[in-house]
Amino acid sequence: MVDYVSQDHAPAAHPESFDAGKVIIEHVSNSGLDHPLIHFPLVFGIDLSVTKHVMMLWIVALVILVVTIVSVRRYLRQDRLVPTGFMNALEAVVLFVRDSMVEPNVGRKWTSVWTPLVLTFFLFILCANAIGLIPIFEVAGLLDRFVLHTDHESFLNRALHGGATATANFNVTAGLAIITFFAVILAGTKANGFIQHWKNLVPSGLAWPIYILLIPIELMGMLVRPFALTMRLAANMTGGHIAILAILSFVFLFAEMAGQSFVGIGVGLAFSVPIAVAITALEMIVVLVQAYVFALLSAVFIGMAIHAHH
Amino acid sequence: MNPLVQPDPGLFIWTIVTFLTLLALLTKFAWKPLLAALQERQDRIRASLDDAKRATEEMERLRRESAEIIRQAHVEAAAIVTSIRADGERLREEMKGKARAEAAAIVAAAERQIQAEALRARHEVRREAVELSVAIASKLLRRNISVEDNRVMIDEMIGSLGRH
16 A cells, blocks of 8 residues: 555656556545544544545535535525525525435435435535546646645645545445444334334244345345445446546556657547546536435435335 | 555544534534425415415405396396386376276266256255245135136246246
8 A cells, every 4th residue: 555655646757657557546545544634643443544535525524514504594594585596506406305305215204304314415425526526636736846846745745645536435435324324223213113123124924934034134135235335436436537547547658658748648639638528527427426326325225214114 | 455445444434423523513504494494485385375276266256256246136126126117007007097986986976966956956946836836826816816817827927937
């Protein structure tokens, strides 16, 4: 792991040996724990230091928090509830999540209980996905290299390491999926009682040998669902970025092969940039769809725990 | 290990902490009040629409009622006019009949009176004739009159009768 992150990774720094695989992985994975942005001591053997992805999560959470609370407060302060500006969009999202994702799955009775969770999932994942499409750190890196010339160990320089899409990291998506996992148990327990919730896991009234088979399967299914959520989101977010980076790598590979930088620029203009633009457009859809899928599946699983039809 | 599959419990925990904090803050300060306001607005719109519908129905009902009232008034007015016209006709006929009867009664009374008067006059004449006859007779008896005289006297008498 040290090999991937401790070296200077910028392609321009190693014009003689461009390793596309290493660069791509470096650009989509988290910054290393050995170079954290903020160092924290170990807690029970767990390194809680703030890495790039933790920082991205905080940025996303802060942006959502400020924007949402400010617009909602401003909206609710009026004597007549007329949504304006950003509130229009937020209201549309809130109503969509409530009426099209939560209510059909969990039922009218539990809608108000589970809408906040699904809504937060949707907005948080959407923003965390989307922020990875905005080349903030690439622009900051250019500024640093050609204008600011900050120290190699400066906060800005360390913040440039690693990908900006926190949801491309399966540790993050696992964290989110585990919340869904417990939300499902909580929903079932609240709706049916603790014991009945676990009884609902398998259909009642079957011959006992079937239970020997069924209980492990259902328990496995319970664990597979959050695992699928984890992998689906992380893999989708990683895949698009890898595709874009791989195609952009052609610029450097061709320049290196020909020994002429204009060959690389030519390949970039003729091939890499148009394809990368197209994939980025596709990514914008994927970003939305994956946030929707994660939130919707969470609502579906919660609804299944509430209405266990066995 | 490839950093793409590097387990990172710290990041895992930070994700949970960050998300739950965000969830708690958003729920308290944004979602709960917003969802309540949206629900309230939805209820109010539904209530307003119901009210409007009810008002329209009420208006329609009133319109129908008033039309019915007007129609009934027309019918009643027509009936009143008809009955008044019939009454008038009847009254006129009655008055006409009464007047005719009265006139007939007056004529009959007049006739009766005339007959009575005539009868009385005839009686009077007859009585006077008798009285005259008696007077003449008495005069004749007191004076020794001749047959000639008697005849003259009767003639005079009849002559005077004729003058009466």
